Amino acid sequence: MNELKVSPKGRVAFVSGASRGIGRAITIELLEAGAKKVYAGVRNAKALNDLKAEYSTRLVPVLLDLRDDRSIIKATRSIKDVEILINNAGVYEPGGFFSDDTLDSMAVNFEVNVWGLVKLSLSMIDHLKNKSHAAIVNISSVLGLASMPISGAYSASKAAVHSITQGMRGELLNSNILVMGVYPGPIDTDMIRDLELDKDLPQNVAQNIVKGLKDGNEYVFPDMMSKQVGELYLTEPVTVEKQFAHFISAEEEV
Known part of the structure; x- marks a missing residue:
């Protein structure tokens, strides 16, 4: 196992989807942890005006739309000094596999969550390989370990x-x-604000990601629910799958 530790202190990071939610919280946490500079990938630079006023030149908004290949290429040309890549940008399009909207839902989720992540990583990998210490942080989900219908x-x-x-x-x-x-x-982010679930804070997620970088962790379960799911998944993945399926079924019956 790779035991490389990559503390953000004095390093340059890039966070995709930095305008709100977890991405915004990660951006702030990296800066508070002493990052030399954080490039913040956003679709609207004005969304970070308040943070720019506070962190000045240490925060650099970068226009980025993961649905647009030209946007990815243009953005990554200007951030060659990046040592920590945080693939945070994502969308949540609900729906199962047997509905009228299945194919559209699949297309939306995969366009950003998968293809956008891969394209951005490919554009950055040569820059990261040239650094003495670097990190790629991919934000998945507990739903990436077991599906909810x-x-x-x-x-x-x-x-x-x-x-x-x-x-x-x-x-x-x-x-x-x-x-x-x-x-x-x-x-607790805008992306899933309509879901009736107990939600943790983005700040807690961000803090545990930065701690994971400092400790050199390859798996991070950054909130209350995910810690419980993570412990169970590492020993009994089938149990997690059955619990998730039962949870949704019970919710639908109410």
Whole structure:
């Protein structure tokens, strides 16, 4: 196992999807942890005006739309000094596999959560390999470990992120790059504000991601629910699958 530790202190990071939710919280936490500079990938630079006023030149908004290949290429040309890549940007499009909207839901989830992540990572990998210490942090989900029926398409996209993370880790074994998979449970963000679930805070997720970088962790379960799921998944993955299926079924019966 790779035991590379990559503290953000004095380093340059790039966070995709940094305008709100977990991405915004990660951006702030990296800066508070002493990052030299954080490039914040956003679709609207004005969304970070308040943080820019506080952190000045240490925060650099970068226009990025993971649905647009030209946007990815343009953004990564200007951030060659990045040492920590946080693949955070994602969407949540609900739906299972047997509905009228299945294919559309799959397409939306995979376009950003999977293809966007892969394209951004490919654009950055040569820059990261040139650093003495570097990290790729992929935000998956507990739903990437076991699917929930009402979120089947989203779960599938996050399962792909989980598999991609494992593949990256294998390819970069014994390299200078730590590959971390992050598996949040329900977090209090705009993306899932309509779901009736107990939710943890984005700030807690961000703090545990930064701690994971400092400790060199390859798996991070950053909130209350995910810690419980993670412990069970590592020993009994089939049990997690059955629990998730039962949970949704019970909710639908209410």
